[in-house]
Amino acid sequence: MTPRLKQFTLFGVLLNIPYLGLLWLLLSRHSIDTASIGAVVIVYVVLLTSIEGYFKCFDPQRSVRYNLSLRYSLIALLLATPGIALWGLQIHNPILFFLAEAAAVVAILGASFVASRRTIKG
Numbered sequence: 638m639t640p641r642l643k644q645f646t647l648f649g650v651l652l653n654i655p656y657l658g659l660l661w662l663l664l665s666r667h668s669i670d671t672a673s674i675g676a677v678v679i680v681y682v683v684l685l686t687s688i689e690g691y692f693k694c695f696d697p698q699r700s701v702r703y704n705l706s707l708r709y710s711l712i713a714l715l716l717a718t719p720g721i722a723l724w725g726l727q728i729h730n731p732i733l734f735f736l737a738e739a740a741a742v743v744a745i746l747g748a749s750f751v752a753s754r755r756t757i758k759g
Contacts, residue, residue, distance in 0.1 A: 638708075639696050639697075639705065641692045641693070641695050641696045642692070642696070642705070642708060642709065642712070644692055645688060645689060645692040645693075645709065645712065646712055648688050648692075649685060649688065649712065649713065649716040650716070652681070652684060652685060652688065652716075653716055653719065656677070656681045656720065657719060657720060657723060659677055660674065660677060660678075660720055660723055661723060663677065664723070678720065681717075681720070682717070685713055685716060685717065686713075689709050689710075689713055692709070693705070693706065693709050707748060710748075711744075711745050711748060714741060714744060714745065715741065715745070718737060718738065718741040721733075721737040722734045722737045722738055
């Protein structure tokens with residue numbers, strides 16, 4: 638894990654705190670405003686993608702051979718999953734909550750498996 642990847646993870650977690658708080662407030666209303674939720678999600682995704690691109694461009698080129706872009710994408714996926722899980726819990730649908738968490742785990746394990754198969758030690 639490079640220092641820039643650690644910084645991206647930290648900034649992503651700090652970005653998640655207001656995002657999840659705002660999402661919780663919007664979902665806890667009696668009448669759910671889907672336009673506001675959509676706007677918040679779009680702004681969050683744009684910010685997270687911009688932060689990912691910013692930190693990724695400063696990593697040294699020698700780290701690319703370790704599939705650093707995959708690691709950035711996996712961390713971004715982990716950061717985005719709680720919003721979907723929160724939505725599933727708020728609409729009282731535990732199946733959606735477990736499906737969101739299971740999909741994230743399967744995606745991460747699948748990507749890690751595919752990435753490790755192409756290496757010499759894998």
